[in-house]
Amino acid sequence: MKVEVDARGLACPKPVINAKKELEKINEGTIEVIVDNQMARENLLKLADSMNLKSNVLKEEENYISIEIIKSGDSSKSSEETSCKKESDLGDRCIFITKETMGTGNDELGQVLIKGFVYALTESKPYPKSIMFVNGGVKLSTVNEDTVNNLKLLEKEGVEILSCGTCLDYYGLKEKLQVGTVTNMYTIVENLKNSSNTITI
Numbered sequence: 001m002k003v004e005v006d007a008r009g010l011a012c013p014k015p016v017i018n019a020k021k022e023l024e025k026i027n028e029g030t031i032e033v034i035v036d037n038q039m040a041r042e043n044l045l046k047l048a049d050s051m052n053l054k055s056n057v058l059k060e061e062e063n064y065i066s067i068e069i070i071k072s073g074d075s076s077k078s079s080e081e082t083s084c085k086k087e088s089d090l091g092d093r094c095i096f097i098t099k100e101t102m103g104t105g106n107d108e109l110g111q112v113l114i115k116g117f118v119y120a121l122t123e124s125k126p127y128p129k130s131i132m133f134v135n136g137g138v139k140l141s142t143v144n145e146d147t148v149n150n151l152k153l154l155e156k157e158g159v160e161i162l163s164c165g166t167c168l169d170y171y172g173l174k175e176k177l178q179v180g181t182v183t184n185m186y187t188i189v190e191n192l193k194n195s196s197n198t199i200t201i
Contacts, residue, residue: 001029008036008064013116015040016047017123023051023071032058033067041065093128094195095121097137100144102201114140117201118147122154128199130160130191132183137201138167142176151179164188 003022007015019033033044041057048055048069058066101110102117118140121127131154133141140147141163155161161180168174168182192198 001026003029003031005031005033007033007040010035010040011112011116012039012043013120013123016043017120019044019047019069020051020123023053023069026071028071028073030068030070033069035065035067036063038065041067044069092195093126093197093199094191095128095131095199095201096192097131097133097140097201099136099201100139101136114201115144115146118150122150127154127157127159129195130162131180132162132164132188132191134164134167134188136167136171138163138171138173141179142168142173148178155179162187162191 003026005015005018005022007018010018015033015035019031022031035041035044041060044067045055045057054070054072056068056070058068060066097114099110100114101107102113103110121131131151141151141161142148151161162183163177163180165174165182165184168177174182
């Protein structure tokens with residue numbers, strides 16, 4: 001069985017996510033992923049390596065790169081066992097988002113990155129126990145339509161979405177909250193204390 005995934009023109013992390021989705025659909029077979037940049041090429045090879053799958057660069061032209069990822073019964077089993085182990089090791093996780101951008105250096109790039117990060121969360125299991133927004137981060141649960149839509153998907157899966165009430169008031173956004181609930185600093189502290197692993201953005 002061979003499946004072709006055309007990921008040209010897609011921003012990170014979509015080429016990897018689309019490839020992973022197709023791999024999860026098959027027990028055995030090959031997918032050929034077509035991308036148009038070196039970053040996507042490297043990310044796909046890393047994906048194959050992380051899943052214990054064989055991969056080859058089939059063709060590399062000026063406008064596109066074709067990568068083959070091979071999934072066999074043995075490698076599938078190994079990947080599933082590794083995945084289960086990782087999930088059991090993670091335990092409860094909390095994601096604490098303090099701004100509307102990701103990283104420092106360029107805010108426009110930071111906005112692109114945070115959108116990609118929230119989208120990637122919808123495609124990565126196990127989901128976090130909760131996602132909490134403070135300061136400028138509350139804009140992601142209110143006025144940023146891209147992140148709001150993905151946060152709604154996570155909420156449907158049982159992820160608790162919490163936005164700081166003081167922060168919403170400060171930015172005049174309390175009436176614009178589109179996903180999750182308003183929370184207070186005590187609840188935020190309790191969530192952080194009770195989380196086995198906190199990721200701060």
